[in-house]
Amino acid sequence: MxxxxxxxxxxxxxxxxxxxxxxxxxxxxxxxxxxxxxxxxxxxxxxxxxxxxxxxxxxxxxxxxxxxxxxxxxxxxxxxxxxxxxxxxxxxxxxxxSNGDYEFTFANFIVGSSNKFAHAAALAVATNTTSSYNPLFIYGGSGLGKTHLLCAIREEISSQGRGANILYVKGEEFTNELINAIQNETTNQFHDKYRSADVLLVDDIQFIGGKESTQEEFFHTFNALYQDGKQIVLTSDRPPKEIKTLEDRLRTRFEWGLLADIQPPDFETRIAIIRRKAELLGLQIPDEVSEYIANRLKNNIRQLEGAVKKLNAYKQLAGSPPSILIAQNAIRDILNDNQPIPITVERIISEVSRTYGVSPADIRSSKRSAQVSTARQISMYIVREITQMSMSTIGEEFGGRDHSTVVYAIQQVEKNMKQDSRFKETVEDIIKNIRDR
Structure with a gap:
C-alpha cells in the first residue's frame, strides 16, 4: 500500500x-x-x-x-x-x-518555534479546554501545516466519542455547494447541513472573498453557530485584515476570537519533519541526506514531505536506498519550482481573477458587469505597471481592445487609487503577490 x-x-x-x-x-x-x-x-x-x-x-x-x-x-x-x-x-x-487523514494528527505534527502557538491553540480547541478561542483563525503560507491542524482537530474530537457533528470544508467547496443548492432549489438542506454543525472547520476561507452570495450565506452560518456556542476554526493564507475582498462584517467576526500564524520551519524543525515522515514510511534516511534536503527546502513542509516520499518511491520501485545523489534527483523538480516564476499577462490575470472572484476568461471577454470591468481595468494597469508592455499590445492581450480603451482603463485605476485607500491597498497587494511568487 x-x-x-x-x-x-x-x-x-x-x-x-x-x-x-x-x-x-x-x-x-x-x-x-x-x-x-x-x-x-x-x-x-x-x-x-x-x-x-x-x-x-x-x-x-x-x-x-x-x-x-x-x-x-x-x-x-x-x-x-x-x-x-x-x-x-x-x-x-x-x-x-472516516477519521481524517491518519497522518494528520496532533501526534504526527512536528512542533517548533514557527508553529507552537498555532498548535497549542488548535489542541486547546480540540480538547475543549477553552471556549474563548472562537473562532480560531490560523493563517500562514501554503504547505506550512494549516490543513494538518484542521484534520488533527477533527481526529481528536472524533476520538473522544462525544458524537459531535464535525464538518470540514474548503472555502471553494462551500461556494460550489451553495451554487449547486441554489440551482437545485435545495438551499434549506444546505442551511440545515452547515447550521447544525457542532464544529465547523473551513480550510482556505480566503476563497469566499469577492463572492457576494457566498459571503452573505457564510455570514448567517457563522452567526447561527456562534450564537449557539459552536466551535468555528478557519484557515487562510493571510490574516483577515489582508483579505481585501472580504466584507468588513466578516472580517470583524473572524477577529473576534484568536488569530494564530504559522511561519516557515527553522532548520531543526525541518530535520524533525523529514525524520518523522521517513519513520511513518518505514524508511531509513542517513543524517547527511536529511541535512542536504533541509538545507535546500526551507519554506514549505509539503515539499519536505514530498521529497521523503520521492526517496521512498526510488527505494520501492528502483531498489535505490537514500543517498545524496538520489536526493539531488528527488528534489530537482522541487528546486526548479522554487525559482521565480516569469511574470506574464496570464499570471497577472490569474492573480486578479483570484482576488476578485471572476474567471480569467471573463476578464478577457466583452462582459461589462461592474466586478468584471474593475478586474479587467486593474489587470491592464498591472500589466502596464510591471511589464512596460505597449498600450496596443496590452489591448491585443485583452480581446483586441484598442489603444484608447487601455489608456482609459489605466487612468480609471489611477484615479480610484487616489480616491479610495481600500482600493489602492487591494491593487498594491495584488502586485506584491505577483512579484513575491
Whole structure:
C-alpha cells in the first residue's frame, strides 16, 4: 500500500504542474488512493459532487500521470463511499477517510518555534479546554501545516466519542455547494447541513472573498453557530485584515476570537519533519541526506514531505536506498519550482481573477458587469505597471481592445487609487503577490 501511495503522490505532482494551485488544491490534492490491482486503480473522494467534477474534467489527466509514473496505462475508478468488503489495505484507507487523514494528527505534527502557538491553540480547541478561542483563525503560507491542524482537530474530537457533528470544508467547496443548492432549489438542506454543525472547520476561507452570495450565506452560518456556542476554526493564507475582498462584517467576526500564524520551519524543525515522515514510511534516511534536503527546502513542509516520499518511491520501485545523489534527483523538480516564476499577462490575470472572484476568461471577454470591468481595468494597469508592455499590445492581450480603451482603463485605476485607500491597498497587494511568487 505504501508504494502505491508514493506512486500516486508522484502522479499528483505531475497533475499539479498542469493546474493552477487553486484547481489542484480543490480537486486533486485530497484524492485518496485505496487499492491497485494490476492495471486497475481505485481512488476515493469525500463527496459525490467532487467525484462528478473529477470524472468530468480531470480523470484523463490522472490516468496519463499514473501511466507516466508506472510505465503502463491503468483503468481508474473513483469512489465516494467506502467499499462494502475491505482488504487490510482498504481498511487502513477507510480509517483515514472516516477519521481524517491518519497522518494528520496532533501526534504526527512536528512542533517548533514557527508553529507552537498555532498548535497549542488548535489542541486547546480540540480538547475543549477553552471556549474563548472562537473562532480560531490560523493563517500562514501554503504547505506550512494549516490543513494538518484542521484534520488533527477533527481526529481528536472524533476520538473522544462525544458524537459531535464535525464538518470540514474548503472555502471553494462551500461556494460550489451553495451554487449547486441554489440551482437545485435545495438551499434549506444546505442551511440545515452547515447550521447544525457542532464544529465547523473551513480550510482556505480566503476563497469566499469577492463572492457576494457566498459571503452573505457564510455570514448567517457563522452567526447561527456562534450564537449557539459552536466551535468555528478557519484557515487562510493571510490574516483577515489582508483579505481585501472580504466584507468588513466578516472580517470583524473572524477577529473576534484568536488569530494564530504559522511561519516557515527553522532548520531543526525541518530535520524533525523529514525524520518523522521517513519513520511513518518505514524508511531509513542517513543524517547527511536529511541535512542536504533541509538545507535546500526551507519554506514549505509539503515539499519536505514530498521529497521523503520521492526517496521512498526510488527505494520501492528502483531498489535505490537514500543517498545524496538520489536526493539531488528527488528534489530537482522541487528546486526548479522554487525559482521565480516569469511574470506574464496570464499570471497577472490569474492573480486578479483570484482576488476578485471572476474567471480569467471573463476578464478577457466583452462582459461589462461592474466586478468584471474593475478586474479587467486593474489587470491592464498591472500589466502596464510591471511589464512596460505597449498600450496596443496590452489591448491585443485583452480581446483586441484598442489603444484608447487601455489608456482609459489605466487612468480609471489611477484615479480610484487616489480616491479610495481600500482600493489602492487591494491593487498594491495584488502586485506584491505577483512579484513575491
Amino acid at each position: 505504501e508504494s502505491f501511495v508514493d506512486v500516486f503522490d508522484l502522479a499528483k505532482e505531475i497533475c499539479h504542474k498542469q493546474l493552477t494551485d487553486v484547481a489542484f488544491n480543490l480537486w486533486i490534492r485530497d484524492i485518496e488512493p485505496i487499492q491497485m490491482d494490476g492495471s486497475r486503480v481505485c481512488l476515493y473522494v469525500h463527496s459525490e459532487f467532487k467525484k462528478n467534477i473529477i470524472e468530468e474534467k480531470y480523470l484523463g489527466m490522472i490516468r496519463k500521470a499514473l501511466a507516466e509514473v508506472m510505465g503502463f496505462e491503468v483503468e481508474v475508478t473513483i469512489l465516494c463511499d467506502p467499499p462494502s468488503v475491505l482488504s487490510p489495505a482498504e481498511k487502513k484507507a477507510e480509517a483515514a477517510m
